[in-house]
Amino acid sequence: MSATVRVLVCDDHAVVRAGLLALLASAPGIEVAGEAGSGEEAIALAARLRPDVVLMDLQLGAGIDGIEATRRITAAASGASGASGASGARVLVLTTYDTDADITRAIAAGATGYLLKAERPEELFAAIRAAADGRTALSAPVATRVMAQMRAPAPQLTDRELDILAQLAQGHGNREIARALFISEATVKTHLGRIYTKLGVDTRAGAVAAATERRLLR
Known part of the structure; x- marks a missing residue:
């Protein structure tokens, strides 16, 4: 330098x-x-x-x-x-x-x-x-x-999972998310299952709450 x-x-x-x-x-x-x-x-x-x-x-x-x-x-x-x-x-x-x-x-x-x-x-x-x-x-x-x-690693979500979380936070349903991200509804459901597992939740609202608490979303 x-x-x-x-x-x-x-x-x-x-x-x-x-x-x-x-x-x-x-x-x-x-x-x-x-x-x-x-x-x-x-x-x-x-x-x-x-x-x-x-x-x-x-x-x-x-x-x-x-x-x-x-x-x-x-x-x-x-x-x-x-x-x-x-x-x-x-x-x-x-x-x-x-x-x-x-x-x-x-x-x-x-x-x-x-x-x-x-x-x-x-x-x-x-x-x-x-x-x-x-x-x-x-x-x-x-x-x-x-x-x-x-000290306490946050769940490692992929970029696609973060995209879907952002859509969830806006209140979008699976069909809207699929259209916005140019993927199928089946793919959205698959990602949601992985998100729920990583965040330790079982609902859309729970996923948004957990992601917000852990500062995974803006």
Whole structure:
């Protein structure tokens, strides 16, 4: 890593990006390499600009989300020594969400750190430098949740099961869920059975309550 940390900012809100760019411009040893308004743009710019750190939001509107963008950028980074176009960038998630599901998925996707937007500027700067060095950077509330998961692991639901839980939380029936997720009603029922088993419940309401209590849903 060079003395100056080059950062690519990815957030779908222009006002938020502008605020982050202004903030980072005031930080010694940190240089803004570029900005992206979507996951697809972040992936392309990471390959072209080769920043040290990509500051990644999770919710990016239309297109791929921050989790998938993180997965693709870190996959390229893992082959940076020999792959043409690989970025070598670390990804530091910067989001408002601190659910177990989001934290687990981001870390699994290869994020070096997970920071909340409520952090003070100094903590953001320190996290960026830590991420550039390959060190884990977590907001205190996130670190607490990670430790809690390690002590008493939450049920490991698949992405599809989380999608179905989200639909349940909106009060949708099996037919509506099947249409929304482009799967059959039989498949929905199969997933529901697995969800019930993992959460230790036997009703739809119980599944939503358990998922909410364990912060598996936003």
